[in-house]
Structure formats: C-alpha cells, structure tokens
Amino acid sequence: MRFGRAAGPKRSTGRRVTPRGWRNRILAVGAAALALPIAAGVAAPTVAIAAPAHSPVLRAPAGGFEDLMVPSVMGPIKVQVQWAARGGNAALYLLDGLRARDDRNAWSFETNALQQFGNDNITLVMPVGGQSSFYTDWYSPSNTNGQKTTYKWETFLSKELPAFLEGYGVSRTNNAVAGLSMGGSGALALAAYHRDVFKYAASYSGYLNISAPGMREAIRVAMLDAGRFNVDSMAAPWSPAWLRMDPFVFAPQLKGLPMYISAASGLPGQFDKPNSAVGAFNTGNAMALEALSLVNTRAFQARLATLKIPAQFDFPAQGTHSWKYWEGELFKSRNGILDATGGW
Incomplete structure (x- = not known):
C-alpha cells in the first residue's frame, strides 16, 4: 500500500x-x-x-492492482486501483452502494469488474468507504452515530483524488464514473457538476428522482438502517441541497454527456435462489428496492426525453437489487465507457 x-x-x-x-x-x-x-x-x-x-x-506494473492511501479533507482515504493494461491515462471510477464497507470497495470482490477491464487501457479507481454518504459534501458530521468527520465526498472524487492520480499519469479530465444504487445518483451528480473531470456516467439501479413524494422519508429510514446516519446532516429538510442532489432536477446539465442508465423489474431472476428464511427475506428486500429504483429511473427517462437529452437505457425483465445483476450491467456499458475515454 x-x-x-x-x-x-x-x-x-x-x-x-x-x-x-x-x-x-x-x-x-x-x-x-x-x-x-x-x-x-x-x-x-x-x-x-x-x-x-x-x-x-x-506506477505499478501495467495492469497491476494496488491499494493507495489518498490524502483528503476527511483524512486518508483508501482507494483500490487496477492500473491500465498498457499505461493509458483513462480512468473509470466505480462507486459503491449505501452499505459501502471500510475495508474494500465491493466492485472489487462482488463482481468480475477487474477481469472485465483487465486487458483494457483504462485504470479502475475504486474508493473505499462512504457508507450512506450519497457521495456528496455534507453540512456536518452525523449526530446520531458519533461520526467525527464531515463527509466531503464530492470534493474528494472531483478534486483531491483526480489531482492525486495525476501523479501516476492518470488524466484529470479523461474519466468515466459509474455506480449502483446510492452510487448511481452520485455518479450522475459528479458528471453533471464536473464535466471537466468526467466525460461518461452510468447508473445501475439508481434513485434518480429523490424529490418524488416519499423518497426523502425512504432515504432517511435507509440511512438510519445503514450505519445510523442522520440524513439532516447531509441535507437539511427542504434545503437547496436536496434539489442539487436530484438527477431529475439537474438533468439539463447532463446534455451532451454519454450515459448508460438501467434498472430491472424487481422480479426474481437467475441469481435469486434463496434457500433459507433469511435468504427469502433478503430477496424480498432486493425486489422492493429494485422496484422503487425502476419507478425512479422510468421517471428520469421521461425527464430526459422531455429535454431531448439522449441516453442508453436498459430495463431487464428480471432482476433484483443485487450485485450479480450490476455486474452484467457494467459489462453492457463497457463499450460506451471505453469509447468515451479511448481506453481500448
């Protein structure tokens, strides 16, 4: 490291x-x-x-894997990196979900993302941590779980991390960003507000209409469940920060950006085979979360159509809110990522 x-x-x-x-x-x-x-x-x-x-x-040998500790206003942040196969300057940032862990980014072990891009000339950048953060800059530390540091993930991902990676020959301006669930809206927000850094964005099962009735309350409950975080520390009730985070609201700023956006039906598919009561409970939750994501994503699709902003959409007939489905969606967006960044 x-x-x-x-x-x-x-x-x-x-x-x-x-x-x-x-x-x-x-x-x-x-x-x-x-x-x-x-x-x-x-x-x-x-x-x-x-x-x-x-x-x-x-840098490390071309195509090698490495853990870096990157300085930030939040303190050192662990970032897992798979270097471009032939030393290219393109990068794909892969954002985690609501229950992001503090030891590893789940893209590195829940999916075959490393293998998918193992022969490509693009660096995979997988930041670790940020549970319940929505990858945005918060107003204050959460006061419901003893958090000591104020989340500043947008600053880290759009400024501090690109500047750090530039020291390894990774471009500050030739990047794509993709995320699932919480990371889906985060990826679109980063690309919308930092077009000088990100030239492609992908959202898999994201929540892309968070100002819709009931969504803020749902997010509050989800964040309390995932680490006991207080949503008011992220965005005070009815503050402009909520609108700034909402892809449905900032959609006009995505004009001209290549995008891949997906959400499945929520119906169990090939990767849903619960064999216990706990497994059945988890599958039920994954079905509900994916159905909610589908409603959000369909609304966002209509919003883009109204604005005449093109994007590639995918709505599989089967699939729940789980990693193996997101692995497949990453593969479907791979060509667009490599085309936008020249990472072939």
Whole structure:
C-alpha cells in the first residue's frame, strides 16, 4: 500500500539523483513514521518521497492492482486501483452502494469488474468507504452515530483524488464514473457538476428522482438502517441541497454527456435462489428496492426525453437489487465507457 502523494515503486531510471539535504531527509522520515499506524496489518508497505508535481511517478506494473492511501479533507482515504493494461491515462471510477464497507470497495470482490477491464487501457479507481454518504459534501458530521468527520465526498472524487492520480499519469479530465444504487445518483451528480473531470456516467439501479413524494422519508429510514446516519446532516429538510442532489432536477446539465442508465423489474431472476428464511427475506428486500429504483429511473427517462437529452437505457425483465445483476450491467456499458475515454 502506498501513502502520501503519488508515492511510487523504486526503479532504476539511469538518471543522476541530486541529494535532497538533511531537511528533506528529516521530513521523509517523519512522513514514514506517521504512515506506520495506518499501515498496521499491511505487509511491507512502500513509502517513498513524493515526486515533483510536474512529473508523474512511475506506477505499478501495467495492469497491476494496488491499494493507495489518498490524502483528503476527511483524512486518508483508501482507494483500490487496477492500473491500465498498457499505461493509458483513462480512468473509470466505480462507486459503491449505501452499505459501502471500510475495508474494500465491493466492485472489487462482488463482481468480475477487474477481469472485465483487465486487458483494457483504462485504470479502475475504486474508493473505499462512504457508507450512506450519497457521495456528496455534507453540512456536518452525523449526530446520531458519533461520526467525527464531515463527509466531503464530492470534493474528494472531483478534486483531491483526480489531482492525486495525476501523479501516476492518470488524466484529470479523461474519466468515466459509474455506480449502483446510492452510487448511481452520485455518479450522475459528479458528471453533471464536473464535466471537466468526467466525460461518461452510468447508473445501475439508481434513485434518480429523490424529490418524488416519499423518497426523502425512504432515504432517511435507509440511512438510519445503514450505519445510523442522520440524513439532516447531509441535507437539511427542504434545503437547496436536496434539489442539487436530484438527477431529475439537474438533468439539463447532463446534455451532451454519454450515459448508460438501467434498472430491472424487481422480479426474481437467475441469481435469486434463496434457500433459507433469511435468504427469502433478503430477496424480498432486493425486489422492493429494485422496484422503487425502476419507478425512479422510468421517471428520469421521461425527464430526459422531455429535454431531448439522449441516453442508453436498459430495463431487464428480471432482476433484483443485487450485485450479480450490476455486474452484467457494467459489462453492457463497457463499450460506451471505453469509447468515451479511448481506453481500448
């Protein structure tokens, strides 16, 4: 795992290295010492002195997988990365769902996303954490679960992370973003408000009409269930922040953006085979969540049609709110992602 800004593996370049002096050596030792507590439990982390901002650091071997610790206003954020197969500068940001974990991004182990893009010239960027965040900038820490830090995920994903990855040769401007459920609306919002960073967006089973009657209340309940987060810390009741987060409202800002948007019917399909009472309960929840996503997504489709904004839509006849279906939707959007970024 790497720490700090664009810390790269040691390689022989044949260039003469100029001594940095005692002051820089002391700073480097201090940075390494600060990194040690974060690296507990991680085998042999590589900590190196940051390179000048104007010169990308040599990255991991092309196509390699790596965990990075990226500085942010929220503190260090873990980001899992699969580097482009041939060193290209394109990137695909993959956003997690409401129950995002603190150890791994679920795209990296619940799906075959790494294999899907393993031979492509595009870097997969999978940020870790952000449970119930909707990948937006909050007003304050949640006061219902003892949260210490205010979520600032939009700032991280649109500014801090692209700037950090630029040190590895990943472009700040040649990126796609895709997400499921909570990450679906988050992906569209990032692309709408940061067109200079993202040139393609995909939403799988997203909630794309969150100002519809009952949606804010549903989100409140869901966030309490997923980590006991207080939705009012994200957006105060009836504040403009709600409208800013709503794809149905900011839809005009998506004009000219290539998009892939999907939601299934909620009817059980090939991946729904519960064999216990708990399994049946979970399948029932997944059916209801997907049906709600379908209603939202159909409304968003009508909204785009009214605005004469084209997008690629997919509405499978079967499928619930679960990972194997999103794996398939990622594959269906793969060509559009690679076309938009030149990541072939």
